[in-house]
Amino acid sequence: MNRPTGSLYLVPNALDLGTEGAAAPLDAVLPLGVLRTAARLEHWIAENAKSTRAFLKRVDAVVPLGKALQAISIVELPRPRKGGGRPSTSNGAALLEPAVSGADIGLLSEAGLPAVADPGSAIVQAAHDLGVPVVALPGASSVLLALAASGLNGQSFSFVGYLPVDAAARSARIRELEALSRRASQTQLMIETPYRNAALLAALLESLQSGTRLSVSCGLTVPGGFTRSDAVAAWRQRPSALPHDIPAVFSLLAG
């Protein structure tokens, strides 16, 4: 490396996307150190430019931005491919050009940590390949907060993303995850599009064995959020209604 490059900062976002709490001060949920770094970055790569501007306005309310919002560059990540594949890294070099030229860049997702349960990992890999230092700033991931709050095994766990939408394929996948969980005493975590929360819960309660523990976290870090962790038998006896407009994280551990 002959000249210093800028760094790629992975900037955590709040977890309140789509909730009424989304106007709460950011320093309640993000470290001041993160807000200070975010306030000085002039180049951003993000899933969505509009929500990035909303994030920067929330930053500005705590730590004034170093430059006017209009003068800050925001480039959107390529859309993920259908089927969950990762977008190609081919245009990573173009997106990372400011870093190669010496400027720091922020990578932001819609909620939580960039590149986790989320697009963005291809651009991080491209940064490594270009010799651009990658710095992950401290922040929460809803997946890990849900795991902590579940009381299930936190020494061995697996996040598998979304389950199939087709009912038969989903049941088969649930039984496969339960078997994996039993074999290695490993917590299995998954997410669902909010409007399908209730359908996923029903499918889990239908397919899992009664002694398996199931935990559901909704609205983490948001007022009114909750985690219920219980045996499947107890869920069946006393069902919970899940909101259809707030993301939930589901965790299971075979008994």
Place this chain on the structure above:
Amino acid sequence: MNRPTGSLYLVPNALDLGTEGAAAPLDAVLPLGVLRTAARLEHWIAENAKSTRAFLKRVDAVVPLGKALQAISIVELPRPRKGGGRPSTSNGAALLEPAVSGADIGLLSEAGLPAVADPGSAIVQAAHDLGVPVVALPGASSVLLALAASGLNGQSFSFVGYLPVDAAARSARIRELEALSRRASQTQLMIETPYRNAALLAALLESLQSGTRLSVSCGLTVPGGFTRSDAVAAWRQRPSALPHDIPAVFSLLAG
């Protein structure tokens, strides 16, 4: 439930355990909202009482504690069983008695999120069983920051904790994890006791295939911390020395 109970707050800690950065102001790495909650809690359950007092002194430097440190109750978690099993929940009810009586309790680990890659999940499960609400406060986990910084697949990942110490068993486990990673395109994450960082890296470079990507994060959120993510072939050509006194997170994704 006839009377309101207190809540069990899962309080994130900084990630700078054992580093020279451990004197840095906590608001650089933890949200003010978390520090405000921590400052008012008068009951704590923790891995280690001494380091909990050190944490509370760091909190006090940002948000004054509601009560003198000497008057705050700190109870240590039972030691984990040999072999990685989880401690029993049998004394959970005793530890959680203050919450049943209406007082909030904080659960703290030595670094990062409680109950993740860490003792503490048994007490969280006991809280659910007693009807004590569990609230996970937003904070970073080194495992997830390492995953984000790796650029490896963040849509499907598995954390498996420690590998066997015995060389033959460790090699076999590494090949097993690589096969799992290939089958489901799933990132596999693991940790090691710092003085064995170099030994684990050597074992990984010996056992993995050259096209597999390997990422190592050391000293996350601490000055001098770094993440290197590269193909195994490139690691072999240009090895990195790892510190023997700072925790590292290792991630692999079969090519």
